[in-house]
Amino acid sequence: MTACGAAQAGTAPAGAVRFGRAPGAWPLLGHLPHLYARPLAFLGGLAAHGDLVEVRIGGRRAYILCRPDLARQMLADERTFDRVGPVFERIRAAMGNGLATCVHADHVRQRPMLQPAFRQERVRAYAPLMCQEIAGALEGWTDGQVVDVVDEMFSLTTAVAVRTLFSRGLDAESAAALGESLDVFLRGSYTRALFPYVEKLPLPANRRYARALRHWESEVSRIVAERRRAGTHDGTHDGTHDGTHDGTHDGDDLLSALLAARDEQGGALTEQELHDQVAVLVLAGAETTSAVLTWSLHLLAADPEVRAALDAEVDEVLAGRVASFEDLPRLEHTARVVRETLRLLPPAWVLPRTAVRDTELGGRRIPAGSMVVYSPYVVHRRADLHADPDRFLPDRWRRGADGGTGMPRSSFLAFGSGPTRCVGEGFGLTEATLALASVAGRWDLVPVAGRVRTAPRSVLAPRALPMRLLKRPSP
Template sequence: MDGGSGLRFGRAPGGWPVLGHFVALRQRPLEFLDSLPERGDLVEIRLGPRPAFVLCHPDLAHRVLTDFRGFDRTGPVYEKVRAAMGSGVATVPYQDHRRQRLVMQPAFRHEHLRGYVGVMRDEIAAAMDGWSEGQVVDMVEAMFRLTTTVALKSLFSARIGAREAEELRAAFDVFLRGIYTRAALPVAGRLPTPGNRRYARALIRWRGEVERLIEDYRQAGGDRGDLMSRLLAARDDEGRALTAEELSDQVAVLLLAGGETTSAAVVWALHLLQEHPEILARVHAEADTVLAGETAGWEHLGRLDLTARVVREALRLYPPAWVVVRTAVRQTRLAGHTLAPGSMVLFSPYILHRRADFHPEPHRFDPDRSLSGAGGAGHRGSYLPFGGGATKCLGEEFGVAEATLVVASIAARWRLSALSGGGVSASARVVLTPKAFPVRLSDRSARPRATAAV
């Protein structure tokens, strides 16, 4: 079966000897991805000596993400990822994924969200209480620190202290900076560089601390109402619990989803609001009306309509999971081109979200586009910031809720003035995040309310 009748196949020019297009993906990832759709709906690039095929049409993305017999999470890239992150729900092949997802899904039921939101509110308030008038803050670093702390506290509740949380967060940051390079260019991880040595030390520190925390939970027993308690109690349809190794592997996945991806969504949303003062004024007005000076919490979440749309539009323009890998497990045809077994296929929500035939004026930041029904939000495969099919991210509701609460709480209390002239560049790592976004803080609560939203 050919996925996508009438779709075009093409090849990207400009690959380097030996390295292929790895340099472009490393140094100018968004510019490179933007250039691919003009080459075709399925575009061949090279990562080192290996070819890879980039999906540039939502029909192809839907096909690959839902055809588990034809495409799976196998191959050299996933071997590298699993060697670092373990065999968690986001990294295992489909055969193992189904069991893990069934076991984990109850921990993400809607009725548990209120408790997680309580953790979010406490940590958001604590972070902002540490800010002051005129202070310069890199929001990339600050939001990563905040959201990984929320993820850790949601996982481990009272069992993790501030020092332990900071050590785990720091180790995880080193890990995230290194894993993208190792996945895209495996030879890089074998070089005896200072960065590789830091990566190895951070990975050992990370795994040891996570295993200790899980063992403490097992020994203490009881239900603390957090994610780890629910994961320890979870059973599959044959009554089997997650093993100690599986639990440890899930922590890395949950921190990646709950920490890195959420912080990226928040920073991109804040950056976009800085570039669109008329929309920022509306967000300020909503925050003033709904929050009335409080940190956003459960009782406010359902009324932060505009802020939630801002987050979802930021996820369209800058989806955190910007490139997702699948491997063809049998010979197949896509866009009229035959893929051999073992071929690497790259699904990029960033490309799909910026197609003008599915999202009118795709580069324009418009949180209201979903209200008008314009664009391709209803087309399968055209809006996939959390993936699709049976492997769609379990933490979507958690992540959108947290990002909405963070953006609203900051808007209610602080005005941000970008120090870099407003421009930011993307960092090539597992998650699409700005390299830096330094801002100067101005306390809105110290100003007359009449001028707060302008």
């Protein structure tokens, strides 16, 4: 496949910012029914109405940013566009005040403390733990078996998130229960963000949601407490002892890095801060990477040419074994598949902020208290930025002799931008590339159902993706 004749698009759309209003608002509800019933179709049509488009969330106005320069302007000004307001209050009540959910004042302290835990050398240390969980998941598959790839990838990435956080991992029963709690939370959080009054109703879904949160909170508290006790019993501080379990060091895990983190004044994370960071890291690490892997396998099944190129690469590099960190430089096509999936179907598809003071974007006045939302899903599909924007073309990411690609870097926002850019970007890309290469090296996954429907949840993922496992012959 060629580099898809990648257009030499500019780094931002040309011309003045276009303003518009989304059509189809319902009385009282505004555009909520569209955002719940068919969110991708609704968002995908917004750019036709402008670069900055006003929508109605119930009785409130909100502004959707459909240009990358506007999104980057918003994300660069964390003081003006902050994580405040009812939506984030509910998110923090459920997930805690972690790096991905906290307000600007807390983010300024937390970011430098957590950044060292995600440096390249740390990610390299986490990779063997990732590989062990990937190998374990693949060993449980059988030829001809039909699996729901959504469930399989979520189980895998939850296991990886827990293992890299805690090194020793969890027993199978605890890991399954934790994954179920996360799934219930994610399905419920999107509904609550759109329809906050729903949580007050005596519905079975609300009781499940409450039970899931209680279980999640108690499990995180138990795991952290066990690590602290283990550190004390070993005669070491904060669990960073020299013992090993299954060939790995506790000091190589994320929890050790969090326990060792210090702010500029030498202060450590408080017990509540530690609990919140663990909660957010497991949630973000499990769900976003799971979605990337699920969508990648879905897209590959529909494109034999791209899949053939992937097969050729993993056969040459891996020869049937599980991928390792040292293989990453040679898994170039696999990495391109991951990035193209992130472009087409970004897990973090809508990210809201609230203007805390009167301001302007692109010449438009934004009153204090307004919700402002940027959507990578919208920006990544602009035809003036990407050739054939709705097609799955991993080779658009192929590097030329100058080291560049046909992709305008400023328009790729899957990991955000500015001071709140995802701290786990390198971790997520490493895990997704290792897992996808390992799966593709051993298995063909064939769809057994028709249309794939997207679940209305806080992370963009399919409702279900049943596929048949076919063992690939040894290379």
